[in-house]
Amino acid sequence: MTIEEVQNEIIEEFAMFEDWEERYQYMIDLGKSLPIIEEQYKTEDNIIKGCQSKVWVHANLQEDKINFTADSDAIITKGIIAILIRAFSNQHPKAILDANTEFIDKIGLKEHLSPTRANGLVSMIKQLKLYAIAYQTQLN
């Protein structure tokens, strides 16, 4: 599936929720259930400090696609990470570079990706794109 297709799938899933409580409960559950990074990659080097919650990101290239894993010490942040990883992982570097995060707005979580939000998510997306640039260069 393309990034856009995955994003549309997520939008459809979220459309089923009736209010913020259901949306957040779903994200919390996602955050709890997903072991999204291996302990060995939760290093100081991989940490993105967002003032309040910490985010770890790790990437590796499998053939010509990037696999991302990430984690956070805050569960809601972790839930959003799970959604972002689902959208961006296992994709070509070029596709990741071209993709946007507007779907987050459409699923009612816009406030979490505001640049002034001190949760590390904006820096995380930047980091995903930086990995994509790096691997893109490697592939060329």
Added chain:
Amino acid sequence: MELELMLDVKKIRKDFPILNRTVNGKPLIYFDNAATSQTPKQVIDVIVDYYSNYNANIHRGVHTLSQEATDAYEQARIKIQKHFNAKHPYEIIYTAGTTDSINLVASGFSSLLKKGDEILVSALEHHSNIVPWQMLSERTGAILKVIPMNEDGDLILSEFDDLLNNKTKLVFVNHISNALGTINPIEYMIEKAHAIGAAVLVDGAQSCPHLKPDVQALDVDFYVCSAHKICGPTGVGMLYGKEEWLNKLPPYQGGGEMIAEVTFEKTTYAGLPHKYEAGTPNVSGGIAFGAALDYMNSIGFDAIAKYEHELLEYATEQLKQIEGLKIYGTAKEKTSVISFNVSSIHPYDIGTILDKMGIAVRTGHHCAQPIMDFYKIPGTIRASFMFYNTKEEIDTFITALKKAVMMLS
């Protein structure tokens, strides 16, 4: 209940337009007062009136507007002087706020300290009262020492006594801790510091909303605060300094307004307070600062303190009922600030869910990382109350908090 009537909170709440708004579809419950207080219309009106009727540059115009603005600005200085019971109006220096005031003093002491001198700072400090002194010690070679605290969040006074010696030149302590609400025994500390000839700066950012400090009775050398925590606007604050100290310290910033005479060879500085007030000041801010103090005084600090204490006790009792909740800062003397965590839930998660329900609390390390390191936690949730908050709001907050905990557990 009696106290609530004494304060007429219903009537007071009508003074604050912002308390009528909703957040995420719910009536706003504002419990982040230790970060900034809300502004009553009496203060907003003063700012609007200034820009509508007499906006002008001050101290230098012969025209009517300039004269009116200058008068209002200087009248406000006198209000501040009277409020804090300073001996002279010129001992009140307008600044951009607490941080600016602290930096002014720290910068001034650069020329007075020498290598090996010692500066004491309390373990309960906000970053704004740590970093300027670290920079000062880097510049001068003076040594920064920390007065430790205990598990309750009280400073350990016996350790403070031991730290004081004839090399101690300065002591910095906040009147009330922003992260924990501890009221520090500043009278004792000032007396002890003076006995060995050290100067004392007290950071009043968190105390001024709740009590009325008397700088002469305290015999404090410097006292600083921000208007925005006392129902005033942001970007303005004050430095109180004893006349002798203000004369001793060099000017902070160069510019217009702070000079007596300028040639290219030499500048003679203006006298107090202008020596420290370079450039066009925050005129409307200064005037509104005075109006904010008028407003607070019209309610009365005794009534405020009593009512807020009642809110604190009520909220503390309710919070203690929640399983897994731990309160940080249980000092005997504290103001209406409660810092807490629930089990191992990240404060950020709880803050996010509370916001969804219209409740504003602070989460994080509250710019006091050393305190969080002491407790070995990433941060806390902090609820802080002002006289316009109510027990009903606390009830709603407790219900919302329980819901957040349930969702996150």
